[in-house]
Each structure stands twice: as structure tokens, then as C-alpha cells.
Amino acid sequence: MFFPLFFKECRQIAKSLVYYLYLIILVLFLTSQLSDGDWSDRLTEPKPGQESYGFKESEDETLIMESTLAELVRETDWNSYATYPFMFYKEVTLNDSELAEIEQILFECTGKSFEQLLDEMDAHFSGYDQSTMEGAPISGQTFLVEPAEDLTFEEFQNAMKRVCGIIGKGSAFEPEKLTASEPKTYEDALEDYRALCEKDKVTGAYMRLFCDYAGIMLVILPIFLGATRCLRDKRADAQQVIYARAASSLQVVGSRYLANLFMAFLPVVLIAFLLQSPYLYLARTNGVAPDVLAFLKYSVGWLLPTLMVTLALSFVLTELIGNVFAVILQVFWSFACIALETSLVGEFGFHLEPRWNTVGNTQSFFAQLGQLAINRLFYLLLAILLFGLTVLIFDRKRKGGVFWHGKNSKSRG
Amino acid sequence: MERIVRAGVSFLKSSYIPHLLFTFLFCLASGGLMSFRNLDERQAAQVMEMYVTFAGILLLTPLFLPEGNREIWQLEKSKEMPMWQLYLPRVLTALVVMAALVSIFPLIMKQGGGTFDYGRLWLGAFVEMLFLGSIGFAVSAITNQTVLGYMLAVIYYAVNMGGGKYLGKFALFQMMKGSYGFIVPMAVSACVLMVGSVLLRER
DSSP: OHHHHHHHHHHHHHTOHHHHHHHHHHHHHHHHHHHHOOOGGGGSOOOTTOSOOOEEEEOOHHHHHHHHHHHHHHHHHHTOEEEOTTSSOEEEOOOHHHHHHHHHHHHHHHSSOHHHHHHHHHHHHTTSOTTSTTHHHHHHHHOOOOOOTTOOHHHHHHHHHHHHHHHOTTBTTSGGGOOEEEEOOHHHHHHHHHHHHHTSTTHHHHHHHHHHHHHHHHHHTHHHHHHHHHHHHHHTTOHHHHHTSSSOHHHHHHHHHHHHHHHHHHHHHHHHHHHHHHHHHHHHHTTOOOOTTHHHHHIIIIIHHHHHHHHHHHHHHHHHHOSTHHHHHHHHHHHHHHHTOOOSBSOOTTOSSOOBOSSOOHHHHHHTHHHHHHHHHHHHHHHHHHHHHHHHHHHHHHTTOOOTTSTTOOOOO | OHHHHHHHHHHIIIIIHHHHHHHHHHHHHHHHHSOOSSOBHHHHHHHHHHTGGGHHHHHHGGGGGGGGSHHHHHHHHHSSSOHHHHHHHHHHHHHHHHHHHHHHHHHHHHHTTOBSOHHHHHHHHHHHHHHHHHHHHHHHHHHSOHHHHHHHHHHHHHHHHHHGGGSGGGOSOOGGGTOOTTHHHHHHHHHHHHHHHHHHHHO
16 A cells, blocks of 8 residues: 555656756755865875965864954954854844943953054954955964963953853853864874875765755755645645545555655755766776765765655644645744854754765764764654654544644635 | 725635734844844844845735635636735735834834934835745746745745845845845836736736
8 A cells, every 4th residue: 555655646746846846946056056166176185385274173272362352353343243142143233332341351351452453453364365265264264362461261261251241142252162273284184185085085075065055955945845745635625535545644644755755855866976976086086996875875864864854844834734834934943943053064963954064174074973973863763753743643633633724724725 | 995805804814814923923033033233234234134024925925825725716716806806905915014014123223223224224125025025926826836935935035145146136135235226126026026926817
């Protein structure tokens, strides 16, 4: 009973307009985003004496103070402070008296007036070409403000607490969030390159970037596939006919869910395979044996749980609410999930869409792999739970139970 | 006239209230997500363009919701009352709510010490909201699937976050860059999309 239902669902999906829109948007987005960058320089061995080897995170307290003060000077100059009070980005602008308080804190921490600090900042940034792709980020990362000689780290943390009191919650100045980055040495870069060749076998590094972009789309697009499927019976006035069929609720909902999952995931795997191909060639020309199956490992391990949860939530909400309103609720949930991402590279936590917006940083990735595995396992279980809930709701409606805007509702999709 | 009002009230009661309530909650949530203090022209535009204009999708896309059921649509078409008279009160309700939102938000920002041109911000935000909503409205009208209306309008909004440069005068978030040249082309396009959609439903 299951397989005929499954194949019938697949055929229906293949005929639906929503599915073709899903394909078009997915292909356009991924090819446009991934054709922009030329990452081949990351895949060449670093040479001694290069101008820059990139940056790495640092725990040096002096560097943290210098980097944080530099950020505070810049944001105070713009009068625009980035905060994440409810984990969403919120720009805070201060009035004159609040700005004066921040300038006073800067004076206490550095022993310099705000005008002096601005002059130093202008002098630093004028040394870089801000219009180039390289100049802008490097000038930002290398701008540091020296703290006063007698300032201890504890006093600095207290000063930052005062800054947070003025700006509000969720800024980068909260004592527990203070971080800094420092330039990588030649040895660091060489070690990274070797890890990229030996652990990632080149293709793995590129597939992480693919997953980063594909994940964004898989948090949004499957909502519409799921909602369309759940509302189709209602649009066709076929609910009673479906409810009366011999197949169990698990078979009906399971075949629908798995068919949508299969049809949504298939193009993702195919695009991953196609986009990986040039990197197979690049790896071989560099004398590295590439991981040919990286596209499959990353698609399944990284992207499938995201797709499963998005689709399962779409199923459960649409089945529960019974109309198109479910779509808009989930769109907000999806935007919230994307907005919750505070880091573009790593720090997976329990984010639905793990980000890795770079090629390489292999050692850092493998150090965080355990965290990623827990994250993915969590979402896999959540998807199964949501799917189970959908089956229960469907079964209850089938047996004549009334749900919110469910079977007996007059609302329409 | 009475028939038109009755049709509007019926739509409001049967289908539109949850969408209005959700829009209201969406606006209430802005207090936690956005700062309204001491905003200049660019920052005020950011609040309006990145947040408030999204309400256009919430308000205009579901206006053909009842006709998602073909039987209802056929029944409505068989009646003497032209379809545009059925849609007029729905569109007017949405436009009034949109105008109210676009009026209230800049007032709150002005009270918070904002320094910007109220009229210009109002006009720009209203046109952007109308244009964004008209995409969902038109797609829903053409396909008779509200899900598709939401899908394309949401995708259009998302594309503008990174790919606005490809959309020329039809790119969202232009006020944040100090550009107001989009107002006329966007307003005209929104009107064409909305009027065209209603005419299409008449056929």
C-alpha cells in the first residue's frame, strides 16, 4: 500500500507549479551565489612572506581589550550600535548625553579624548583602499585601540558593563562575549592547507560552503511545498474520500511526507554533485585525491535534517490550522531562524541552519564537528516528532475529532 | 453600495480577521526588534523598509482567499454583482490598514527624537509596501493559490536582501541608500498589477 501511494505523490508533486518554482529558485540562488567567488587561491599552498594569511580567534586579553575598544570607537563615531536583544539584529542610536557617557568611558579606558581616538582611526583607515574586497575587511580587523597602561582586564570588563547599560542588552560589548582575532602566521596557514588536503580532500571544504547557501533556501522553500500538499485535499474537496480510504493514517501522511522529502532533496543532491565537479578537477591538478562522495555526505549529514524539520513543521502547522495562515506563521519562524545566526562560520549551537560561509578553516571545522553532529541529531529527532504529531492530527480529524480550523472549519486555503 | 459593504464585512469576518490580528502582533513585536530612538533619515528608512513594508504581503496576498474554493468562486461569478465590487472593499480595507501602519511608525520614531522628512518617508514606505503586497496579490489572482502568492512575494523580499542591484528601480530598500527614484515606477507597477489582477478575475 505504501509504495503505490508514495509514487502517486511523487507524480503529483512533479506536476505542481509550486515544485517548479522551488526548482527554479533553488537553481538560480545556488548557481548565482556559488559562481561569485573564486576560491582556487584557498586551494594553493601558502608561500612564506605572503602579505596576509587570514585571521584566527585569539584569547589574548590585551588584544581583546584593543579590539573591543576599536569597535566601540567605530560604532560611537557612526552612532550606530549593533545589538541582538531578542537574538534579532537591532540598531541602537544614542542621544547626546548618552554619547557623552560612552566617550567618557572611552577616555577612562584609553586616557585619550574621543577626538584623539577619531584622528587615530582616520589615520589607520586612510592607509587602506576601502573600495577593494581585500582592503575593507583587513583594515577593520587590524584597527586596534591601545588601552591605558594601568587598566586591568577586570576594570575593562566593568567599563564594558557600563557601556551595555547605556546601549542595552545583546551588544558585542557584553563581558562574556568579548573576543578578538589575530593574523595567522605562515605555519598556521600551512597547517590549514594540509588539513584541507588531507582531511577535507578539497571537495569537503567546498561542499561546506554549498551547504551554507543551500541551507538558507531549505529553511524557506519547503514551507510552500508542505503547505501546498496539505491543502490540496481541501482545495479539491477530497478530504472525506481520503479519510475513507483503507490505508492507515501513517501510510497516507508518511507517503506524502517522504514523497515531498524525496522530491525536494533530489535536486539538492544533483546540484551539489554538479557544483562539486570543478573541484574534483582542481584537486587532481594539485595532486590531491579528492573525496568524490563529499557532495552526498554533506548533503545528507548537513542539509537533510534542515529539510526534514522545515517540511515536517509545514505539515504539522498546515494540518493543525487547516488553512494558508500556517504558511505565514512558518515564514516568520524561518526568518527568525536565519536572523538568529550570529556567526557566519561555525558556532553551530542549536541553530537550524548551521553556517560555514567560507572555503577551508578545516581544523576549526573538525574541532566543532561534535557540536554539529549533536545539532543535526537534535533536528532529525525533532523532525520525527513533528511528523508523528502530523500523523496524530490527521488521524484525529479522520476519526471525526475537531481541531482548530480543522475538519469542520469553513476557512479555505 | 450596501451590497458592497455587506460583502466586505462578510470577508472580514470569515477570512480576514486572523490576518489583521497577525499584522497587529507583527507591529507590536517591532518594539523588541527595532530601535525607535534618535533615528536619522537612513535609520528611519531601515525600520520602514526592512520591517514595516513586509506587512504589505500580510495584508494584500490573502485577499482572494475565499475563492481558493472553486465552488465559492463559481457561485460568486454566477451572481449579478460584478467581481470588482466584491474585491473593492477588501482592497480598500487593506489599503487603509497599510496607510495607518505607515503613518503610525514614523510618528513613533519622531517621538523618539528622529530627524527625517515625515512626508517623504511616508510616501516611499507606502509605495514599497503596496508594491511588495501587489506581487502576492497578483500571483494569488492569476494562480488562484494564495500559497504561491506568499511564496513569490516572500522570495522577492528575500532576494532584495542580497541581490537588489539586479532589480533596478524595482529593488526594495532604496530609501536606506538615500534614493527615492523608485516611487513612480513602483507605484505605477503596483497599480497595474492590482487593477490587472482584478480585471483578470472578472473574466
